[in-house]
């Protein structure tokens with residue numbers, strides 16, 4: 348089988364590509380290396396893939412590449428490409444979000460019409476916004492509180508429309524904070540671990556009592572492979588990790604794992620950040636057999652090791 352991974356140089360896309368190669372499939376990857384974080388990190392994500400004969404990679408944007416040839420013989424599209432990040436989505440940069448998250452998704456969907464493939468869309472828990480209803484369930488109202496969340500929700504609507512109108516079998520996965528080796532450098536765990544190992548300050552947004560449902564990368568990848576096989580077309584699934592904790596809990600764990608005291612500087616909560624996330628994953632369990640396996644402490648240990656062995660040496664280059 349041949350699959351297409353968009354955003355293949357990114358955190359989640361590169362991990363999906365690796366898993367598909369590991370189970371013997373051919374993988375086509377596309378990424379335009381948006382400069383949201385250093386290219387060196389993305390090149391490192393690709394390193395393990397590039398050596399594989401069944402992997403081909405195109406450096407291009409979904410916004411202007413001829414997508415027809417790219418989709419030839421492809422049976423599954425994992426659409427991970429996006430401008431990620433909540434906090435940067437205000438102001439002038441919103442255009443980066445609308446073009447890469449909305450227009451690029453629509454362009455890809457157009458190219459998928461009439462083809463025999465399944466389409467898995469990377470959505471986000473940010474579509475829910477601030478809600479009193481916890482855990483969050485797929486049929487709860489959506490009311491994003493960040494411009495980023497608005498674009499991810501627009502993408503969800505688009506993929507549903509292309510299923511309803513053109514029969515492209517699309518599935519949306521709402522990821523809840525994915526972490527682990529490869530995590531983007533703007534994300535809290537990455538920043539916290541890096542700062543703690545280096546003895547630097549970690550600016551904590553808000554009072555630290557905010558909670559997140561954290562999902563280890565291999566669980567997010569497993570959800571994608573299961574969705575490609577068993578996802579119901581037109582459906583939306585929460586993909587959480589079953590590890591809902593406060594930032595204070597995470598800081599304490601990182602201090603134990605790194606053997607160092609974190610230097611925390613409390614700063615104001617950021618506009619666009621929600622107070623709590625907590626996934627009800629019953630639907631994903633029932634339809635996809637999805638059950639998160641990796642405990643937070645084990646996942647954090649793996650991320651600490653990756654930051655020590657990959658990120659810090661990369662920074663010294």
Ligand SMILES: NC(=O)c1ccc[n+]([C@@H]2O[C@H](COP(=O)([O-])OP(=O)(O)OC[C@H]3O[C@@H](n4cnc5c(N)ncnc54)[C@H](O)[C@@H]3O)[C@@H](O)[C@H]2O)c1
Pocket residue numbers: 353354355356357358359360377378379380381382383389407408409410426427428429430431432446447451469470471472499521522523524525526531
């Ligand atoms: N990491 C998380 O916790 C999380 C949570 C919820 C949703 N998501 C979603 O999951 C997906 C992957 O996130 P990630 O953390 O791996 O981000 P990432 O930034 O590491 O990867 C996304 C990749 O997409 C590429 N890209 C963006 N626009 C493109 C375009 N027009 N053409 C080609 N490539 C393009 C970027 O260069 C980048 O390498 C995104 O859609 C994101 O919105 C991530």
